Amino acid sequence: MEHASVKYAKGFHVLAGNARSQAASMVIEPGESEGGKDNFHKGSDQWLYVESGSGEAIVNGHVHPLRPGSLVLIAHGEKHEVRNTGEDRMKTLNFYVPPAYGRDGDELPAGKAE
Numbered sequence: 001m002e003h004a005s006v007k008y009a010k011g012f013h014v015l016a017g018n019a020r021s022q023a024a025s026m027v028i029e030p031g032e033s034e035g036g037k038d039n040f041h042k043g044s045d046q047w048l049y050v051e052s053g054s055g056e057a058i059v060n061g062h063v064h065p066l067r068p069g070s071l072v073l074i075a076h077g078e079k080h081e082v083r084n085t086g087e088d089r090m091k092t093l094n095f096y097v098p099p100a101y102g103r104d105g106d107e108l109p110a111g112k113a114e
Contacts, residue, residue: 008091014103022099026092028055028084035081042109044100046074048082053090055083066090
């Protein structure tokens with residue numbers, strides 16, 4: 001078993017994981033974004049849950065509004081960007097299956113656990 005406390009610090013932070021899945025927190029400041037038009041995960045699906053704040057997820061060119069309680073599945077290979085369009089920090093909890101990032105936040109090769 002692995003146990004972690006969810007702490008929301010600016011940016012992206014891996015919280016916990018094993019060879020099959022991973023959790024991370026992400027805080028996006030107002031007017032900022034994470035990802036981009038060419039951003040995608042080679043071998044991992046991403047579940048994104050919005051804890052607080054508001055914004056939008058642009059997935060394969062389609063805009064999806066985000067607000068507290070939103071849960072979005074971004075399948076591996078889907079190009080995506082997450083934008084904070086609100087006035088407060090947007091805090092998200094993210095799950096990757098299989099893991100997408102190393103403990104240092106660097107992206108892993110498709111489907112390769114650390």
